[in-house]
Amino acid sequence: MSEKRSQLFGVMGEFSTPEDLVAATKKVRETGYKHVEAYTPFPVEGLSEAVGFKWTAVPLLTLIGGIGGGLTGFGLQYWVAAITYPMNIGGRPLNSWPAFIPVTFELTVLGASIFAVVSMLALNKLPQPYHPVFNVDRFAQASTDKFFLCIEARDPKFNLTEASKLLQSLRAEHVNEVKDEE
């Protein structure tokens, strides 16, 4: 990729401790930046609030998956045992619901679990093999022991020099431009 075709995605600061990162993120948000993302090698308490992300649909979708799975499970058994393939065994009721509980329960758990995993991946937009942040060489450390904060160029307030200065003033150890190859 030639330099001319690459666009600026944002500017990224590197920190050594999660505490520095959280403090810096709060400061950057207070300064007025909206499009901010932090990258860490393990979940850091308070960080998602600091980047302004509070609510996720994962629990709700899991609930929907669970209800859907349970209804499917019971509905399937009812339809099979009472409607399409009824068997009269000594006049016992066809809708023998207590005997249907184990399969209903298993399918509830299965539906909820599949929805939890798939919705987590889908909302995170995974699989996504390419992302501009991977263009920063030092970003490989984000999965080991370094903590990164990226101010994105699509932010209306974004200005490369000012954003870089802000990150430096917040004790970022390295500040890099993030290029998007397009």
Place this chain on the structure above:
Amino acid sequence: MSATQNLRPGQEAEPWLEPGHTYASVTDKISSVVLTRPLGIGWLAGFALTFSIVMVLFLAVAYLVVKGVGIWGINIPIGWGFAIVNFVWWIGIGHAGTLISAILYLLNQKWRTSINRFAEAMTLFAVACAGLFPLIHTGRPWMAYYMFPYPSTMGIWPQFRSPLIWDVFAVSTYGTVSLMFWFVGLLPDLATLRDRAKTKWQQMIFGALSMGWRGSARHWHRYQSAYLLLAGLATPLVLSVHTVVSFDFAVGIVPGWHTTIFPPYFVAGAIYSGFAMVLTLAIPMRAAYNMQDFITMRHLEQMAKVMLATGLIVAYGYFVEFFMAFYSGNKFDVFLANQRLHGPYAPFYYALILCNILTPQLLWFKKVRRNIPLLFVISLIINTGMWLERFVIVVISLTRDFMPSAWGRYSATVWDYATFVGTLGLFTMLIFLFVRGLPAIAISEMRELVHQESHGDGGHE
């Protein structure tokens, strides 16, 4: 079992992680086993041995497919035999993995961190071995799809009031959820391996598996939410699976099976044998890969305590079985209880008591819990004992039911043993592949633990 020990004043808690570790050092140490460590002679020899045992399994299954289940020792009245004994034994072993990864997670137990990953792998491999047995016990494994509800041209459907169909749903759900739980836990670690990959191949494989995980704050937020929900879902699931397995017995009217103690005592027995297997695997692994810093003495001791507790529940189960047989006054139940003590299979019953009730009493002593070779031997004895328990349940009840004309005897053939030993080989071979192919300890959770220990934070986030 709280995360903080009961300490006398002035006494320091033993750490869950040896001091002096940093984010980078735990990452290096765990990922190097996968990425850079050369294949040693020990690993190659172990893999070759277990691989050849898997060939025995293939041979046994191939011969079974050609000749049918008549090559086994099963007969009428003992239609179940080794296949069901082994099925219940393997599925029980899997349960400790889910207990460690899900229940201990919900209870904020920090000691799960360094053992959950390979305990989950153990679950998956054990469920794979377990699932094989009912499949080949049908005699026509290519017809196994009959057990699933699908619109067949014959217009027939499964009988949903049967515990055997519940079993199909319970075990397949359990396998699926365990796999997803394991994969979600692996995702950040696969990204770590991708970023540290030394060769093009490693980079491509781990790059594809990690799906482009970046560890952004938004990623982690949704990830933690999904992980917590999965833990919450897997907890009742694991209890339900062995409950349903016990229904295979308890719903039948056969003497010795038809009791309400079966579900709780099966679940306790499952966790008991599972922890024994975790110890059987953890003790050699921590020695072979110098993981003593991560899987500490305190971890081993904690697992020994769980074994002791679940072992006592199992002992209570044995006691209640006898009590209920005599208290009920039902002559078939009383007769069966006597058969356990004095019948042709009595030696198995006494061996079971020795392995499962008497041996674990040694774990009351701290010296025993901290003696690694002894702990290893005890874990093997408990695994044997739990296998004997299932043998006693299946064989004694089926050989001595209501009518003397229906009594019989059971002895396993060489093909029964070949299949059982074959699955032991399959399980061990998969473990060998796993420890070198994927991080055997959850790296991102270890980094979190480093963070917590360095900040004197008592709980989990």
